[in-house]
Amino acid sequence: MGVDYYNILKVNRNATEEDLKKSYKRLSMRWHPDKNPDIKKTEAEAKFKQLSEAYDVLSDPQKRQIYDAYGEEALKSGNVPPRPTSGGATCFHFNPRDADDIFAEFFGGSDGVNGGGRGQSFSRNPHADGTGQPPRKIPPVEKNLSFSLEDLYSGSKRKMKISRTVPDVYGKPTTVEEILIIDIKPGWKKGTKITFPQKGNQDPGTIAGDLIFLVDEKPHAMYKRDGNDLLVNQKISLLDALTGKTLNLTTLDGRLLTISLTDIVKPGYEMVIENEGMPISKEPGKKGNLRINFDVKFPSRLTTEQKSDLRRVLGRS
Incomplete structure (x- = not known):
């Protein structure tokens, strides 16, 4: 042997x-x-x-x-x-x-x-094969x-x-x-x-x-990948868009991410959470960003009283 x-x-x-x-x-x-x-x-x-x-x-x-x-x-x-x-x-x-x-x-x-x-x-x-070729x-x-x-x-x-x-x-x-x-x-x-x-x-x-x-x-139920970034769409009410909200998101590795929304959410608003995206394979320890895009849900109808209250609060006569 x-x-x-x-x-x-x-x-x-x-x-x-x-x-x-x-x-x-x-x-x-x-x-x-x-x-x-x-x-x-x-x-x-x-x-x-x-x-x-x-x-x-x-x-x-x-x-x-x-x-x-x-x-x-x-x-x-x-x-x-x-x-x-x-x-x-x-x-x-x-x-x-x-x-x-x-x-x-x-x-x-x-x-x-x-x-x-x-x-x-x-x-x-x-x-x-007799040809002399490799x-x-x-x-x-x-x-x-x-x-x-x-x-x-x-x-x-x-x-x-x-x-x-x-x-x-x-x-x-x-x-x-x-x-x-x-x-x-x-x-x-x-x-x-x-x-x-x-x-x-x-x-x-x-x-x-x-x-x-x-x-x-494979497609994901919540997140979408964009290069090294992760995108997520978040629906919020008009009230939350104006007054703020605390968001809870589960990350891809199972952590609970708590995000405080304090700014007024305007149409097209995107919140960026740094270093919560995908790992960068060529740069160990670094990650892309998490980008949250908001979809503001407007009420389907308002009463006369609600409209009056809004005019008062928002300063319109």
Whole structure:
């Protein structure tokens, strides 16, 4: 078997994708050279690369299948024993991922590209078709994924079960299922792309396509989003518009927001509450504004006495 990737990641041979993620997160933070200046740098670098390689192999169904069946040597050399009906060994190309790239997917990455993808898949020899050209990459697959405004306000994690078609060790199409973890960051907007590299379908002799989820927003019963701001319409009576009112609004994270309305509300009046809008994903700790637009409800009728009282109070003769 050579190197024992399971032992390196401190997981058993039945480890799930979630098990691999948890163990990699814990151990990579412990051994990352930049995170542990007290550890001898050469030792930390070697251990960190080992962890990354183990995670790269075990988190990829094709690489893991070959490693489990034939060991590290066959995986890295690309020489997999043939099927009984074939005449020679099947040749594969092992393309390991960069250790820092894997680490960045867990603890870094830019807005819109923060998926839990695994990157390079295990593919056939780049020149297996005899053309001398590198393998073609399958076009990406894009899917819409709707989230509530509450999820996009506070952030959330969602597990997605996917099925995709990939060639097995002999090139025969086979269906594999995986659980992907989608980590939604507070403040992400509609249209944000979450990319899982090479988690799409794959044909023999090609590189698997990327799987891309596009963030969509579900309509909210109270709030509407405008960039980083939140808009809300509030109906008030003409009396409240003239004399004031205390408003109680429930925020997207469940807080009760008490707002004192003291100004006279005129047609088109908008009240702005700073820092009570959506989180700004690229500026942690900052939020947009809450903008309240008022709809003044006028009475449908007034008695002669009421009209007289209003003329007196408002100073009209």
